[in-house]
Amino acid sequence: MNNDQISLTDAAAERVRDFMAREGGIGLRVDVRRTGCSGWAYDVGIARDAEASDHVFEARGLKVVVSDKALPMVMGTEVDFVHEGLVREFRFRNPNVTGECGCGESFTVG
Template structure:
């Protein structure tokens, strides 16, 4: 089981953590939402919970709760610009279908 970050994503997270002035890493999860059933949750993590699983990729700690890990295992988090759009992209091998707007997915 693993969650990885590309160099670009890791650099972006490191910059955000430095600007924020605190935090041990990035929390990645899923929640029930959207037209396809699930949506990604991405936030800073100051302290992992006892049951959390912590990965390290390109020098950045990624914290995932066990329930979300089932849906996120093998995901690569990327960051980039495409035209006027800029942000994180989830390359999740578990996704079977996603909505047209790209906000939600199902497995």
């Protein structure tokens, strides 16, 4: 994987395609927001468009749109989608994370 990109696993790409088939959009938007005990949380959804300040990557034939604010915190991240029992969620393998809160809802970057 290129550490200057955002990548998707097959499962994540399939989930994004499912959402896009129902809701439209141009791809997956990855952003961050301040929250929780560690400071930041991922904010993902379907990208309706890309702003001039956004960074757009290609992953498994899909666009991944990242805000300028989030880019330094998520660069090199692999986005996965898991379905374990009742849990269905995107998970992130982010090389920039230096700590996470106990509940796993927020993270800190170095």
